[in-house]
Amino acid sequence: MTSAIRMGVLALLWGSGFLWIKISLNEGLTPGWITFVRCLLGAAVLLALAYGAGQRLPRHRGTWGRLLVAALLCNALPFLLFSVGEQTVDSGVAGVLNATTPLWSLLIGLGLGTERPLRPARLGGLALGFTGVLLIFAPWSAGPGLMTWGALALLGASMSYAAAFAYMARRLTGRGTAPLALSAAQLLAATALSTPALTAGGPARVTATGVLAVLVLGVFATGLTFHLNYRMIAEEGPTSAATVGYLLPVVSVTLGALILHEPLTARVLTGMTIVLVGVGLTRVRTKSARRAATAGAGGQAAARGPAGLPGTPPGRTGRQPAADRS
Incomplete structure (x- = not known):
C-alpha cells in the first residue's frame, strides 16, 4: 500500500467517526x-492486536491509576x-x-510553562485559529447560529483532549509499557x-442501522x-502521520454533506479554513527546534506510539501512546 493510499484510508476511517456518531444518534x-x-x-x-504482538497489559497499580485519569x-x-454535542450540531461542524x-x-x-514564549507566527496562528472558531459560532448572528x-x-x-495530552x-x-497494550488498557479503563x-438519556432504541453504525465507530474509527x-x-x-490530521475536518464535512445532506454554509467552510491555517501556523518551529524534534522522533516513535489518536487533530506528534477518539 502506497503512502498516499494509506493516508487516504486512515483519514477516511478516522474522520468518519463523527458521521457514525450522528447516524447512531439518529437511529x-x-x-x-x-x-x-x-x-x-x-x-x-x-x-x-496487543496479544498478537506479544504485548501484556500493565500490572503496576500506579500505572492503572494514571490510566484512569487519561481514560477519563x-x-x-x-x-x-x-455524542451529546452531535444531538444538536451537524457531524461536519463537530x-x-x-x-x-x-x-x-x-x-x-x-499556562503550565512547558511552551516557550510564542514567536509572532505561532502567536498569530493562535489568534487566527480562535478567530475561525468565533466565525463558526457567529454569536452576533440573528439567524441559526451555533451558540448552543x-x-x-x-x-x-x-x-478535554488537550488536557489529556498534557497529562x-x-x-x-x-x-516502558508497550504502546498497544497501554492503549488497550486505557480503553478498558x-x-x-x-x-x-x-x-x-432514557432507554435506547436498537435498530440494525444504529448497531452497524456503532460497530463501525468502535471497531474501525476507534x-x-x-x-x-x-x-x-x-x-x-x-x-x-500528523499530516493526516489536517484532512479530518475536510472528511467530516464532506461525509456529512454527501450522506446526511448537512448544509455547507460559507461561514462554516471559511471558519474551518481559518482554523486549519491557524493550527498550521502554531506548528511553526525554529530551525533548531525542528532539528531537535527530528532527532528525537526517530528514537522515540516506536516506544511512544502514534502521532495522533483517532479523533485527534493535527499537530500532536510522537507523544501519545494511548487510544483516542473522534
Whole structure:
C-alpha cells in the first residue's frame, strides 16, 4: 500500500467517526450507549492486536491509576461530549471543532510553562485559529447560529483532549509499557468509566442501522485507526502521520454533506479554513527546534506510539501512546 493510499484510508476511517456518531444518534442510541460500546469495541480490537504482538497489559497499580485519569480525559469524557454535542450540531461542524485541540494544547502549555514564549507566527496562528472558531459560532448572528449547549459540549471535548495530552506527556508516556497494550488498557479503563452513562438519556432504541453504525465507530474509527496510525508513524515518521490530521475536518464535512445532506454554509467552510491555517501556523518551529524534534522522533516513535489518536487533530506528534477518539 502506497503512502498516499494509506493516508487516504486512515483519514477516511478516522474522520468518519463523527458521521457514525450522528447516524447512531439518529437511529435512537443514547450518547451513553454510544460511548460505552465504542470504548468496549475499541478495547477489544486493541487487546487482540496487543496479544498478537506479544504485548501484556500493565500490572503496576500506579500505572492503572494514571490510566484512569487519561481514560477519563482522553476517552470517556470527550467521547460522551461529542455524542451529546452531535444531538444538536451537524457531524461536519463537530469535526471542525475537533480540530481546535492543538490550539487548546498550546494554551495549556503556556499556562503550565512547558511552551516557550510564542514567536509572532505561532502567536498569530493562535489568534487566527480562535478567530475561525468565533466565525463558526457567529454569536452576533440573528439567524441559526451555533451558540448552543451542543456546540459548547464539542469545544469541551476538544479541551478535554488537550488536557489529556498534557497529562499523558507528563505522567504516562515513556515508562516502558508497550504502546498497544497501554492503549488497550486505557480503553478498558474508559469502558469502566463510561458504564454509569448507560442509565442517562432514557432507554435506547436498537435498530440494525444504529448497531452497524456503532460497530463501525468502535471497531474501525476507534480501534483500527489507532493501529493504522501507529504503523504509519513507525514506517513513515511522525510528520506523515500528523499530516493526516489536517484532512479530518475536510472528511467530516464532506461525509456529512454527501450522506446526511448537512448544509455547507460559507461561514462554516471559511471558519474551518481559518482554523486549519491557524493550527498550521502554531506548528511553526525554529530551525533548531525542528532539528531537535527530528532527532528525537526517530528514537522515540516506536516506544511512544502514534502521532495522533483517532479523533485527534493535527499537530500532536510522537507523544501519545494511548487510544483516542473522534
